[in-house]
Amino acid sequence: MTVANVKWIYDLTIILYALSVLGYFIDFLQNNRKANQLAFWLLSIVWGLQTIFLVIQVIKIGGFPILTPFEGLFFYAWVIVTLSLLINWFFRVDFFVFFANVLGFIIMAINLFAAKGEASFVLKEQLMSELSIIHITMAFISYGAFSLAFIFSIMYLIQYQMLKEKKWGKRLQRFGNLSYLEKMAYLCSMVGVPLLLLSLILGVVWASIKVADFSWLDAKVIISFIVLLAYSTYLYQKVGRGIEGKSLALWNVGAFLIVLINVFLSGTLSDFHFWYV
Template identity: 60%
Template sequence: MFDIYMARLHEFTVVLYAASVLLYFIDFLASNRKANRVAFWLLAFVWGLQTIFLLLYMWNTGRFPVLTIFEGLYFYAWILITFSLIINRIMKVDFIVFFTNVLGFFIMALHTFAPIEIESDVLANQLMSELLFFHIIGAILSYGAFSLSFVFALLYLIQYDLLKRKKWGSRLIRIANLSQLEKMSYLFASIGVPMLVISLILGIQWAYMKLPNMVWLDSKVLGSLLVLILYSIYLYLKVGRGMSGKSLATWNVAAFLVVLINFFLFGRLSSFHFWYE
């Protein structure tokens, strides 16, 4: 009975999340400040519920919930909401919250409604180790940083298009200037790359000890390396070549699409990331 109630609360949370995203969309279209305020507090309430669910899950399982795709999706969505609320409070850029939470809502809905089998605690406990724990945490946090970098790059492209077409108005002002958007996109990419490097080092060390017969040409390994290469090239283009503007933002958006492919597809095809199955 308790599990049924929890499932209904999760569904209720998704409904609230949908309402928040809808109100943010109304604000985006019509610059409605009342809709923006209600959307923000709805989102804060969703974050509170998610945090409670996360703590309850940890209390029931006795471990941090990141060892399965079911758990990883939830933690990823929580990270996105947390980052977006913090950034909104620091920078007062409302549209960051909207675009970040469109992505977060997709992740949360997938977690709640997709037919993903929840793996047994026995399997999770078998996989548990400090190396694996920090490997997965680092990977998800790096993906969260890349997500925010993507959102700022996407807003850069939107702002660039508005300026090119001379679409002056309140929406143009509320997105923030191009220089700030590019700076923040670069900042989060700079955070994500070293975190992913550390995660890969820990993951390789864990696999070397626990999986001596591991196939190093595994799809997940190659996908993670590809993500690292793409964002490293992004940083090189920005710092080493002095590139900026639309081309750099477009590269960022393309790199993030590879992040999503690596997270959702390559983990399924992997021969040893079986806790994501």
């Protein structure tokens, strides 16, 4: 079964995802709880379709589908949807799912233009090892955690600006207080940093064993460690120096921009990374 055979699942997922984001947008503008509930159920269906698509791909290739740009970005979007639903279920942060899934939808839309072909047999042989699969999977999960930290920081900055301009109202209340948004951004970053560190350790070990032309000066390696340094510095500023507020949120946003560079651009400059992680 090829990607084309299940393309209707992907197309339906995109359509329902767009409708879900639209519902959350209506709720954001009009404080419409019915639109919010409808958007949540549409997003739940999106998650179900994404999961079915992943399972089909697992059965098709006989392994975890993260070896091509298409598979990698799809898994990244699935991680964002999964984590956003879990946070919405356990913490009930209004507007968080809307912002998180605007990002998830953008990734899904970009993925429409990603290469959908299968990885070559040689590449599969090179990558289909426990070390490489765990390395790639942990990296994407860490990126998912950083994505959520970015969303909470964006919400913090919006809330901060609304308070500064004294825009009181129901929308302001639904954002949640600033300290809570900052705490959630910190917790997501705290989860992402050790996952990324472990991923990089596994990646270096695997590359040292399997990749003949592995270099520490490879663009992907360098930018990955810059991402780790950026978020480690964020945690140090928060915990070690006690810095809080707008400057910390801006640092988190800047760190996530480096993540996006690492996901979408650095792979094209790499000598041995054939995928996006």
